[in-house]
Every structure is written in C-alpha cells, then in structure tokens.
Amino acid sequence: MPRLDDIEAYISVDVEASGPVPGKYSMLSVGACLVENPTKDFYCEIKPISPEFVEEALKVSGFSLEKLAAVGESPVRAMEKLSEWTASVSEGREPVLVGFNAGFDWSFVNYYMHVFVGRNVFGIAALDIKAYYMGKAALRWKDTKSSKLPQHLTPTRLQSEKHNALADAKYQAEVFRRLIARPS
Numbered sequence: 001m002p003r004l005d006d007i008e009a010y011i012s013v014d015v016e017a018s019g020p021v022p023g024k025y026s027m028l029s030v031g032a033c034l035v036e037n038p039t040k041d042f043y044c045e046i047k048p049i050s051p052e053f054v055e056e057a058l059k060v061s062g063f064s065l066e067k068l069a070a071v072g073e074s075p076v077r078a079m080e081k082l083s084e085w086t087a088s089v090s091e092g093r094e095p096v097l098v099g100f101n102a103g104f105d106w107s108f109v110n111y112y113m114h115v116f117v118g119r120n121v122f123g124i125a126a127l128d129i130k131a132y133y134m135g136k137a138a139l140r141w142k143d144t145k146s147s148k149l150p151q152h153l154t155p156t157r158l159q160s161e162k163h164n165a166l167a168d169a170k171y172q173a174e175v176f177r178r179l180i181a182r183p184s
Contacts, residue, residue: 010034
C-alpha cells in the first residue's frame, strides 16, 4: 500500500490496562501498527506499576498482574522500544496516534512516555476514529460504536482475539483506512 501521507505517519495504537486511568492503574500491554501497512507492527506486555486493578479489566484482557510482574517488559524498556519502533516506521514523518476511543489509549501512552522516557513521541494529541467518523457521517456519538459500523467500514477479517492490543490495533487500522478512503 502506498503512503497515506508524506508528512504524517498514522499509527494505530491500542492498550490493555488494569483500570480506567494511568498512574493509579497499569498499562498491561500495548499494540501498534502503521495504518498504511499493518504488517509493520509492535507489541509488548508490560510489568505493572501499581497493584491496583479493576476486576473486569483483568477479566476482559485475560492478564494476571503476578504473571506480568514476572515476565513483562519493564515500563522504561517498553516505552523506549515503542519510541524506537515509532521513529523507525514513521520514516521522518510526524507520528500521529490513531485509536478507536483514542483518549483512553493516548492517556496511558502519554503518561508512560512522560514518566519513563521523558517525552511522548506522539505529542499532545491523538486522532480519534470515532470522532472522525461522527463528523464525516454526521452521526451522534452514540451511533459511532464499533458494533454499529456499516458493512463497508467493517474489516473483512473479524477480530479473532478480543482485547488483544495488537489485534485491536490492526482491526482499528483497517477501519480507519476504509473510512479515509471513502468520499464524504
């Protein structure tokens, strides 16, 4: 697939976390892929920074804080790797974090980047697919849920692993590619 943009590199990012806010809760995994070429991808499971968790968050993700404490990447190394990968796939373009409900994913990435590497490679904002779709299709917010996407925006391959950060990043990258390819 050719580049979508010569100035910006759109990078689909998804995180799994132990709760709704960074700092109090931990980012447990992060998945990312280049929107224009999802085979250029990144995935990392991360050691928790807090013992706090919301039971439903762990149930949905399938993670164990104890297991991640033993086998997860340190938050510093995870964010260094994500920063290095992002720079590599951006090829000199400005990286733009793209997400489906980007505010959630960006808040964890932003917190971790600033705390563990000193700066967020994605900057101070994210591109939200739901908001983009809402504006482009003139819909209400409640009508932008992924379960309500029309068939022409729904990826041909269904998410095989719900709440796997990399699978979700690739799924939302395909939704975004389809969305930006369609005329208004």
